[in-house]
Amino acid sequence: MLRHTLWALTLAGVLQVAGAADTTADTSTVPSAATAPATTAPATTEPAKPSFAQMQQDMDSKNYPAALQQAARLLAEPTVHNRYDVLLLKAQCHLYMKAAVLAGDAFTAAASATKTALPAAVATASHELVVNSTPLGYTPKFTRTTPPPAKTTTTAPASNAGGKNAKGSGKKGSATAGGPDPFAIKFSPVDSTVKPIDIVDPASRKTALVALYADELQAALPSLKAANSAKPLPAMLEALAKLAPLRPLELAATGADTENVAMVTALMTHAHQEMSQALDSATKQEKQISTRANETSTARTSGNYWVRTRRGLSGNDRTALQEMVTFCGEIVAACKAFEAVPGVDATMVNSLVTEAQALSKRATSTLDARY
Numbered sequence: 001m002l003r004h005t006l007w008a009l010t011l012a013g014v015l016q017v018a019g020a021a022d023t024t025a026d027t028s029t030v031p032s033a034a035t036a037p038a039t040t041a042p043a044t045t046e047p048a049k050p051s052f053a054q055m056q057q058d059m060d061s062k063n064y065p066a067a068l069q070q071a072a073r074l075l076a077e078p079t080v081h082n083r084y085d086v087l088l089l090k091a092q093c094h095l096y097m098k099a100a101v102l103a104g105d106a107f108t109a110a111a112s113a114t115k116t117a118l119p120a121a122v123a124t125a126s127h128e129l130v131v132n133s134t135p136l137g138y139t140p141k142f143t144r145t146t147p148p149p150a151k152t153t154t155t156a157p158a159s160n161a162g163g164k165n166a167k168g169s170g171k172k173g174s175a176t177a178g179g180p181d182p183f184a185i186k187f188s189p190v191d192s193t194v195k196p197i198d199i200v201d202p203a204s205r206k207t208a209l210v211a212l213y214a215d216e217l218q219a220a221l222p223s224l225k226a227a228n229s230a231k232p233l234p235a236m237l238e239a240l241a242k243l244a245p246l247r248p249l250e251l252a253a254t255g256a257d258t259e260n261v262a263m264v265t266a267l268m269t270h271a272h273q274e275m276s277q278a279l280d281s282a283t284k285q286e287k288q289i290s291t292r293a294n295e296t297s298t299a300r301t302s303g304n305y306w307v308r309t310r311r312g313l314s315g316n317d318r319t320a321l322q323e324m325v326t327f328c329g330e331i332v333a334a335c336k337a338f339e340a341v342p343g344v345d346a347t348m349v350n351s352l353v354t355e356a357q358a359l360s361k362r363a364t365s366t367l368d369a370r371y
Contacts, residue, residue: 050074052082055089064093084113088123095130095200104130117342118251125252128245129199129212137196137204140211142187142218149180151256182262183225187218206253213253216246224263228270233334236271240337243267247342261343268338272348275331279355282324286359289317290366312371321363328360 048054050073058067071090074080091106104127111123129138197208220242227239247260295311313321335349335356 067093121248121251124248137198138208139196141215144214146185210253213249264343310371321367324363328356331356
């Protein structure tokens with residue numbers, strides 16, 4: 001009995017040691033927190049910076065959405081220096097995608113992104129071309145039969161408020177004395193079967209711009225001719241308003257503003273003559289009214305005193321002077337409008353402004369005098 005008990009205790013001890021050894025072996029195969037390999041997060045790659053070259057490449061490969069994404073990222077950068085070029089490519093992408101309205105908006109934005117006359121004119125005229133075109137292109141209405149003049153340009157900044165590029169001295173209807181009449185331009189209607197000119201392709205768009213300029217000039221020419229022989233200032237100012245949008249069209253179509261400058265100069269010459277003559281006549285009238293108002297006479301008062309009095313102003317005199325002040329204001333406003341047009345001789349404008357302001361001051365003084 002004792003032998004069986006000792007054998008059982010010995011067997012239990014052996015099993016206990018074996019179990020402990022197995023447990024030690026199992027736990028040694030599990031890595032501890034201290035020895036476990038560190039896990040690394042996947043590396044994040046920043047997107048490539050937008051570039052004009054990539055935008056051009058995307059457009060050339062006809063991936064227009066990607067090109068427009070590049071444009072949006074480039075335009076969002078405050079330091080982008082070629083904003084004008086980016087906006088032109090953006091407009092081109094929209095044209096390829098048949099999105100005419102968005103293309104026109106991009107051209108307008110491009111015109112505002114530069115202060116140089118020719119690039120701004122190209123963008124402005126391109127917007128007008130898009131507006132006046134159909135999905136098929138631009139269909140011309142007239143063709144020019146009078147050859148265009150030799151190319152010269154003011155090369156003025158787009159924000160120019162006037163210049164001294166062509167002096168307005170000479171006969172009516174001519175830019176210079178003895179020069180050709182800038183309004184003597186003839187057109188003939190195009191054949192009704194003429195096909196629209198594609199405006200998507202840049203090379204074809206240049207041809208369409210030439211056609212658009214011819215059509216717009218033909219439409220404005222009758223009123224321009226009439227204003228060059230008219231007397232009322234409103235007619236001259238209306239002509240200026242019609243000339244203003246023709247300048248970017250001419251610049252974009254021909255690379256110069258030769259005709260626009262000649263027409264502006266002719267109109268300014270005519271306007272200067274008319275306004276100068278009107279100011280001379282008003283000045284003489286003001287002197288006559290002032291002289292008459294200051295004429296003195298002697299009269300006996302009820303107290304048997306002799307007093308010297310001035311004649312003063314009649315009702316008609318006051319009306320004439322008030323109209324004179326209003327007229328001088330119109331002269332100054334008209335001159336400011338002319339001054340804002342590139343190609344106008346600022347010296348001519350300033351001389352009229354000075355004369356009108358001086359006359360207005362004299363007329364007001366005569367009105368306000370105590371007689």
